[in-house]
Amino acid sequence: MRIEYYLPEKIFSNADLESEFPDWNAAKVEEKVGIRERHIVGPNETALDLALKASEKLLAAEDRKQVDFLILCTQSPDYFLPTSACLLQDRLNLKKQCGALDFNLGCSGFIYGLALSKGLLLAGIAKKILLVTAETYSRHMHREDRANRSIFGDGAAATLLDPEDARKTGEFELGTDGSGWRNLIVEAGAMKRKFDPELKQEQDENGNFSSPNYLYMNGPEIFNFTIENVPAMISKVLEKNHCSIEDIRYFIPHQANKYMLEYLRKKMKIPAEKYHNNILLSGNTVSSTIPIGLKDCMDSGTIQPGDKILLAGFGVGYSWGAVVMEINFQAKETGKI
Amino acid sequence: MQKKEFIEKFKEALEITKSTIDENTPLKSIDGFDSMSVMAIIALVDELFSKRLTAKQLAEVSNIKNLMELIGSENFTS
Numbered sequence: 001m002r003i004e005y006y007l008p009e010k011i012f013s014n015a016d017l018e019s020e021f022p023d024w025n026a027a028k029v030e031e032k033v034g035i036r037e038r039h040i041v042g043p044n045e046t047a048l049d050l051a052l053k054a055s056e057k058l059l060a061a062e063d064r065k066q067v068d069f070l071i072l073c074t075q076s077p078d079y080f081l082p083t084s085a086c087l088l089q090d091r092l093n094l095k096k097q098c099g100a101l102d103f104n105l106g107c108s109g110f111i112y113g114l115a116l117s118k119g120l121l122l123a124g125i126a127k128k129i130l131l132v133t134a135e136t137y138s139r140h141m142h143r144e145d146r147a148n149r150s151i152f153g154d155g156a157a158a159t160l161l162d163p164e165d166a167r168k169t170g171e172f173e174l175g176t177d178g179s180g181w182r183n184l185i186v187e188a189g190a191m192k193r194k195f196d197p198e199l200k201q202e203q204d205e206n207g208n209f210s211s212p213n214y215l216y217m218n219g220p221e222i223f224n225f226t227i228e229n230v231p232a233m234i235s236k237v238l239e240k241n242h243c244s245i246e247d248i249r250y251f252i253p254h255q256a257n258k259y260m261l262e263y264l265r266k267k268m269k270i271p272a273e274k275y276h277n278n279i280l281l282s283g284n285t286v287s288s289t290i291p292i293g294l295k296d297c298m299d300s301g302t303i304q305p306g307d308k309i310l311l312a313g314f315g316v317g318y319s320w321g322a323v324v325m326e327i328n329f330q331a332k333e334t335g336k337i
Numbered sequence: 338m339q340k341k342e343f344i345e346k347f348k349e350a351l352e353i354t355k356s357t358i359d360e361n362t363p364l365k366s367i368d369g370f371d372s373m374s375v376m377a378i379i380a381l382v383d384e385l386f387s388k389r390l391t392a393k394q395l396a397e398v399s400n401i402k403n404l405m406e407l408i409g410s411e412n413f414t415s
Contacts, residue, residue: 025369032373147372220375220392227383259373263380 001165001329003295004057005157006050007039007282012138012149021146029150030280034258038153038283040138047076048084050156051134052091058130058158064092067160069126070100071116073109073133073287075316076140077102080190088132099126106184107254107315109133109287111323114161114169114311121166129161133287140186142201142214151257152215153283157291168326173237175229180318183221187212222315223260230314231268233322237310241324245270248324249307250297254314255279255289287313298329305331338385340413344401350381360402378404386412 014026014036030036041050051072059067070092072085085100099120105112113131120126134156141148189195193212201211210216230253238244251270253261261277276293279285285292290311297303309327314320340360348358351374353367364370375395382388386408398404405413 028369028373218392219372220379220395223376223379224389224391227379228389259376267383 001327002058002062002160003157003291003298004054005155005288005292005295006054006057007153007155007285008041008045008050010040010042011037012040012153013037014150017146017150024146024150026150032257032259033151034261034277035150035153035279035283037281038138038151039155041136041154045136046078046139047074047134047136047154047156048078048087050136050154051084051088051132051158054134054156054158055088055092055130055132058160059092062160065095066128067092067094067130068098069117069120069129070094070098071113071129071131072100072102073105073113073131074102074135075104075106075286076134076136085132092130094130105317105319106135106286107256107289108313108317108319108321110157110159110290111172111311111313111321112174112319113159113287114323114325115172115174115321117161118166118169118172121161121163127163131159131161133157133291135286135288137215137286140215142209142211144201145209145214147209147219148215148217151284153279153285155282155285155288155292157285157288157295159291165325165328168328170324170326171237171240172321172323173233173240174321175233175319177225177229177318180221180225183218183225183318184216184316186215189213222256225318226256226260226264226314227267229318229320230264230312233314233320234268234310234312237312237322237324243308243324245274247308248274248310250274250276250303250309251312252276252290252293252297252309253312255293256284256315286315294327298327299332301331303327305329338413340405340415343385343405343413346381346385347378347401347404350377358401360405361400363399364401364404365399382408 018026077084083102085102089100117129136154137152312322
């Protein structure tokens with residue numbers, strides 16, 4: 001498994017937040033939410049552009065003609081059609097004998113991408129998969145929505161997977177609860193409801209900005225959803241993989257926000273030194289938080305080749321998924337596999 | 338749990354140091370009360386009583402007295 005990621009150049013810091021919203025406590029954002037900076041796309045930059053940059057970074061040291069399947073996870077495609085992964089195949093100059101598809105998930109996206117990849121690889125349908133997660137929630141948020149603009153950052157991650165990775169990927173625990181659909185949504189702009197520039201913004205009972213044209217998130221409801229489902233998911237995935245918390249070398253949950261993650265950690269009694277909780281300089285990049293965290297841990301030596309790790313994604317949908325795997329990569333300095 | 342004790346834990350969870358609050362203090366009047374405070378309340382109630390309160394239920398809560406009633410008065414002693 002090899003991972004590279006790309007965050008767009010423009011940085012939106014807590015200092016920027018405070019100058020735009022003088023009554024918004026940006027210091028509290030760093031302290032509670034754990035974010036100091038997010039990267040934001042420029043006006044003409046899309047998730048596909050980020051996907052391209054992350055993929056180019058990854059494929060620079062590879063024979064890209066070996067890629068025979070491309071999977072792109074995004075909720076911000078360039079067009080309704082054609083499929084953005086098809087555009088990406090062309091821009092990356094991958095061979096034409098290559099499958100390509102988009103799938104629409106957010107925070108659970110990387111886990112589902114791994115699940116799809118494991119299936120394709122073990123069935124012999126693909127031999128080298130390029131799995132890309134790319135998101136630009138900044139394009140969905142209203143200028144005035146200081147709360148969500150504090151949290152979300154744009155970014156993309158590209159991961160290369162082969163049959164060896166699939167063999168070392170354990171069992172998955174996946175779940176869905178569509179009854180939570182309203183709590184994290186961009187209502188207008190797709191097929192159900194037209195984007196209407198006349199629609200006014202409102203605030204819900206918690207002061208969250210609410211406009212059908214833009215991203216709406218009910219933080220407390222999402223928090224409830226995670227408390228309800230994440231610890232149970234972790235227990236089940238450990239059980240399915242016949243291991244306990246002690247057997248897992250490192251946990252990488254979707255990096256939603258520091259407060260929520262810390263609460264979940266304590267609830268699940270996972271030691272802090274085994275638990276990733278760091279989005280200080282990237283913000284919540286949705287489907288890329290897990291591969292970004294994984295890459296950073298691989299580079300820093302926090303995770304070593306062969307370590308048993310647990311990855312867990314959860315959020316918009318509601319959708320969730322977790323997996324235990326024996327991480328298969330080449331460590332930087334020693335070249336140890 | 339004693340009501341007094343709960344109020345103390347409430348203050349701790351929401352990091353209220355400046356003002357004195359009692360069970361009748363309107364929550365919205367608390368300095369800096371925002372959606373993170375709502376999350377802190379959800380976490381507190383889950384931790385202490387293993388009870389899950391929805392955002393909608395909490396929107397109807399105007400003070401700690403209401404909150405204790407929502408959690409269930411049987412959980413508290415004066």
